[in-house]
Amino acid sequence: MNKETPHFIFKEKKLEENYREFERLCEKHVGDYVIAYSIKTNGFGALINKLHELGSNFEVASMEEIMKTPEKSKVFNGSCKTDEELQMAIDGRFLINVDSKSEIDRIVKLREGKEFNVSLRVSLDEGKFGFESNKLEGAIDYCFMNNLKVIGLSFHPGTQKNFRHYGDYVRQVEKVIENIKDKVELKYLDIGGGFPDKIQLKNLGVKLEDYFELIASLKKFNAKIVFEPGRFLVADAFELITKINVIKQKDGKNYAILDAGINLLSKITLAKYWFEKVQNSDSDNKPPHSDKQNENEYILAGPLLFGNDVVGRFKGNLKEGDLMKVTNVGAYCFNLAWEISYRKPRVFIE
Numbered sequence: 001m002n003k004e005t006p007h008f009i010f011k012e013k014k015l016e017e018n019y020r021e022f023e024r025l026c027e028k029h030v031g032d033y034v035i036a037y038s039i040k041t042n043g044f045g046a047l048i049n050k051l052h053e054l055g056s057n058f059e060v061a062s063m064e065e066i067m068k069t070p071e072k073s074k075v076f077n078g079s080c081k082t083d084e085e086l087q088m089a090i091d092g093r094f095l096i097n098v099d100s101k102s103e104i105d106r107i108v109k110l111r112e113g114k115e116f117n118v119s120l121r122v123s124l125d126e127g128k129f130g131f132e133s134n135k136l137e138g139a140i141d142y143c144f145m146n147n148l149k150v151i152g153l154s155f156h157p158g159t160q161k162n163f164r165h166y167g168d169y170v171r172q173v174e175k176v177i178e179n180i181k182d183k184v185e186l187k188y189l190d191i192g193g194g195f196p197d198k199i200q201l202k203n204l205g206v207k208l209e210d211y212f213e214l215i216a217s218l219k220k221f222n223a224k225i226v227f228e229p230g231r232f233l234v235a236d237a238f239e240l241i242t243k244i245n246v247i248k249q250k251d252g253k254n255y256a257i258l259d260a261g262i263n264l265l266s267k268i269t270l271a272k273y274w275f276e277k278v279q280n281s282d283s284d285n286k287p288p289h290s291d292k293q294n295e296n297e298y299i300l301a302g303p304l305l306f307g308n309d310v311v312g313r314f315k316g317n318l319k320e321g322d323l324m325k326v327t328n329v330g331a332y333c334f335n336l337a338w339e340i341s342y343r344k345p346r347v348f349i350e
């Protein structure tokens with residue numbers, strides 16, 4: 001079938017493989033755990049359905065995300081929760097990671113003072129909301145005085161974390177819990193997401209299992225460990241097919257202008273995108289790399305009229321009309337896709 005470009009391809013099998021790998025490591029190193037896929041990473045409907053079928057729970061952060069996810073255990077995060085969202089979370093018995101005194105007060109009001117279980121989000125650095133670790137005890141007492149029982153703590157290290165930073169993060173989490181462990185009966189310890197995608201793991205020379213070996217030290221707190229993975233599960237489960245519409249030279253450089261640019265391959269995803277030429281039937285008949293001496297270097301640029309609409313480089317022979325496959329685009333690209341000059345691409349399921 002001749003599909004319009006650009007388009008995404010959702011690779012269901014890859015997602016399943018990734019989920020099973022993550023689950024296997026949870027079994028091996030953690031034992032008592034919950035996987036709650038972070039839906040902000042990629043909210044494509046068929047992907048959510050597949051994860052549901054595989055047994056995943058969901059981490060949500062807005063009404064939109066609550067409505068998009070199946071009736072299943074949900075972890076509710078967010079620094080901007082509305083009363084309507086909180087009411088839904090209370091009614092649905094989500095694990096609510098409360099991140100401020102105002103939110104405690106609003107839950108108390110919505111519950112009309114009746115008992116309720118909550119989890120508190122802890123901020124480990126200035127850039128993240130949550131209770132500072134030195135205010136945590138006060139927040140736990142305040143909950144207690146208001147008939148809210150703290151049954152969990154929640155942390156998140158940020159995304160695409162390298163191994164050394166992740167080690168520091170786990171030690172910080174341990175320290176915070178050590179300080180309050182006599183005050184709360186910790187049922188849930190939510191350690192968020194942050195696991196790198198496979199390309200990044202390879203670049204760092206580490207395996208996902210190395211991260212799990214660090215996490216295993218948290219088992220001593222006897223809580224169910226809640227994971228909110230995003231990127232690791234979906235990064236290589238999506239590809240983008242884009243067409244080279246124009247080849248041009250400027251200032252002695254070759255440019256291949258694609259019909260996808262930073263509108264779809266945003267830099268803020270922190271992912272390294274990988275470009276390959278899709279072989280057409282002509283070139284399929286030739287041995288690969290047959291014309292190495294005549295290879296050119298191309299700057300791959302997008303169709304937007306922005307100076308920074310450059311998405312990669314490619315060495316080889318390109319011509320107008322060629323298709324390129326971009327891999328490692330499953331995390332954040334689909335959700336962040338801008339509708340600027342072009343509409344959001346369709347997704348085909350493979």
Ligand SMILES: Cc1ncc(COP(=O)(O)O)c(C=O)c1O
Binds near residue numbers: 232
């Ligand atoms: C609270 C929270 N949990 C989980 C994630 C998913 O992170 P990642 O895609 O790095 O696994 C995010 C994304 O930054 C997040 O903000």
